[in-house]
Amino acid sequence: MSQQAQYDSQAINQMDKDHHLHPWQIFDVFREEGALAIARGEGCYIYDTDGKRYFDSVGGLWCNNIGLGRKEMAEAIAAQAYEMSYASPFVDLTNVPAAKLAAKLAELAPGPLNHVFFTCGGSTAVDTAFRMIHYYQNCRGKHEKKHIISRMNSYHGSTYAAMSIGGKPGDHPPEFEYISDTIHHLSYPNYYRCAADGQSETEFVDALVKEFEDKIAELGADKVAAFFAEPIMGAGGVIVAPEGYLKRMYEVCKQNDILFVADEVVTAFGRLGHWFASESEFGIVPDMITSAKGLTSGYQPLGALLFSDEIWDVLNEEDSGRCFAHGFTYSGHPVACAAALKNIEILEKEKLLENVMEVGPYFEQQLKTLEDLPIVGQVRGRKFMVCVEYVANKETKALFPEEQDIGKRVSNHADELGLITRAIVHLNVMSPPLTMSKADVDFVVSTLRK
Ligand code: PLP
Numbered sequence: 001m002s003q004q005a006q007y008d009s010q011a012i013n014q015m016d017k018d019h020h021l022h023p024w025q026i027f028d029v030f031r032e033e034g035a036l037a038i039a040r041g042e043g044c045y046i047y048d049t050d051g052k053r054y055f056d057s058v059g060g061l062w063c064n065n066i067g068l069g070r071k072e073m074a075e076a077i078a079a080q081a082y083e084m085s086y087a088s089p090f091v092d093l094t095n096v097p098a099a100k101l102a103a104k105l106a107e108l109a110p111g112p113l114n115h116v117f118f119t120c121g122g123s124t125a126v127d128t129a130f131r132m133i134h135y136y137q138n139c140r141g142k143h144e145k146k147h148i149i150s151r152m153n154s155y156h157g158s159t160y161a162a163m164s165i166g167g168k169p170g171d172h173p174p175e176f177e178y179i180s181d182t183i184h185h186l187s188y189p190n191y192y193r194c195a196a197d198g199q200s201e202t203e204f205v206d207a208l209v210k211e212f213e214d215k216i217a218e219l220g221a222d223k224v225a226a227f228f229a230e231p232i233m234g235a236g237g238v239i240v241a242p243e244g245y246l247k248r249m250y251e252v253c254k255q256n257d258i259l260f261v262a263d264e265v266v267t268a269f270g271r272l273g274h275w276f277a278s279e280s281e282f283g284i285v286p287d288m289i290t291s292a293k294g295l296t297s298g299y300q301p302l303g304a305l306l307f308s309d310e311i312w313d314v315l316n317e318e319d320s321g322r323c324f325a326h327g328f329t330y331s332g333h334p335v336a337c338a339a340a341l342k343n344i345e346i347l348e349k350e351k352l353l354e355n356v357m358e359v360g361p362y363f364e365q366q367l368k369t370l371e372d373l374p375i376v377g378q379v380r381g382r383k384f385m386v387c388v389e390y391v392a393n394k395e396t397k398a399l400f401p402e403e404q405d406i407g408k409r410v411s412n413h414a415d416e417l418g419l420i421t422r423a424i425v426h427l428n429v430m431s432p433p434l435t436m437s438k439a440d441v442d443f444v445v446s447t448l449r450k
Contacts, residue, residue: 007049012037023158036415041068044433044440046420054415057430057444058422062234062266062385063293066346067433073299073342080338089118089332098332101340105304108344110279112309113289118302118332122265122292123157125303126228129261129288130161131326132307132315133226136259139314139322146182147219149212149258150228153188153236156263156290165228168236170425184219186211188233189241192378192389193397201242209248216256226259226288231277234266237427238380238387250284259311262286265303269294270347270434272383273356281382287311297343300336352434356384362438366445373449375406384436387429388448399426410448419447 013034022035040047044067046056059065066073080097087095098118106114117132119125130148137145150156152167163171164179167188172178187194187208195204216224231246233239253260262284267277268291274280276289287310292303315324330336347353360383367379367386377391390406392398400406407423414421414428421428430444 007037007039009037009049012049043067043069044436052418054418054420055440055443055447056420057432058420059384059431059433060298061293061422062271062431063298065270065294065297065434066343066350066352067297067435070299070346072346073297073339076338076342077299077335080335084334086334088329090327095332095334095337097334097337097341101304101337102332104341104344105306108275109289109306110276110285112285113306114309115307115312117305117307117326118337119292119305120328120330121157121301121303122263122290123159123162123303124328125265125290125292125305126156126162126165126263127159128305128326129226129228129290129307130165132288132305132311132324133259133261135324135326136311136314137225139317139320142222142225144220144223145225145257147224148183148226148228149215149224150183150185151188151233152185153190153239154185154228154230154233154263155235156228156230157265184215186215188236188239189245190237190239191242192380202244205242205245205248208245209252212249212252216252216258221256221258224256224258226261227253228261228263230263230265231267231282232272232382232385234385234429234431235424237389237424238385238429240380240382246282247284250286259287260284261288261290263290265290265292266294266385266431269297269344270353270356271385271431273353273360275353295343296336296339299343300333300339301330302333302336302340347434350435355436356434359436359438359441360384363436363441363444366441367448370445370448375400381430384434385431387424387427390426390428413450414447417447417450419444421448 017034037049038046039049044055046054087093102116105116117128119128148165150165150167154167156162156166164183167185189208191201191204250260262278264276272281278284278286287308289306295304296302315322370376370388371379375390376388377394377397378389381387392400407425407427410428411421411423421430
């Protein structure tokens, strides 16, 4: 397979090294190693500029839900670009795909989430939620209700507000500045790492809920505006909270007039076998849902904030003179919205959510067999959102020293064997395309075992 022989890999790498600053670039490493240049994709596979094939178990970056290289996606995007590539979304104009997509999302989203604000991706959806929360509370006359609560190790994006809401210590180095006076981080629900000796899952959840209640009491319920949570924490290490946690946190929000924002940038559009995981997987109907990634399967950049009738009614109050002064040049971009509509059509037509329901449990079960290996501490996750945690000592759960970069070493070795996984310190994370078959699962698990 050497259709790619036309590429001069060395020259591409040099251009990239000299001029392209990557997200999360570790300068000393990048200077030496550069990045693997990918030239082509098809289904679950990507090909580098030398033509080598890899199974991409990461689905790009949790986003490639329908698989790469789809002709019908390219055609839908081209047709929309030809028909009408751009019109301003500001108030007096709209476009056909944006209107249709907003209606489609309202149909797919849980009950009262019937309103959509389009953004450029996940971070801008979180920023939009942040600004809408302030606006909403001010419109209700609750001018003091501005504090935001989220969790340690959460990831909500990379804009100023989104990064401040996120709680990954590694993302908060002192060289950056963050909003710290009105944003607070609770403990995160990692039972494997954070439970006290002998503490049951129920006791663990009780303690987390109590911490939340105590924080609200300390700040005053009249000062807490919203709680942000990923239904399953992604970049923070694929943390599935023990049974009941999310529901109880949600109930605390309801009791205290606190908005529950489910960050479903990763979990929506089928990754857990549902359009949205909050209601179908965890039994809660949030006030807001942020989404992106699987919305277009990465064929176009697009995010969407979905919000409830209750919030809409406040914003939309007659004769209030209100204007939600917020938006982006590319809000509701017609080509991106056309890509999302086609993507949703493919997810429906090919029953890919059903595939996740069928193959997901097999993936979890097969991956779990790796727990018999001496360096595997825990395999966790749900359906098409999983991770392997490596430990130096299974008994004590002691981690390998950071300089040994265990996750990266395993993923580099897997690269050589034709499998892409994502290394996050002592983890390998996977979120494959929803088209993955049981035979693909066997390849992924046997390769990781090697
Ligand atoms: N929220 C969550 C849960 C994410 O995982 C991400 C990205 O990984 C974001 C928000 C930010 O999305 P984006 O990178 O599209 O801005």
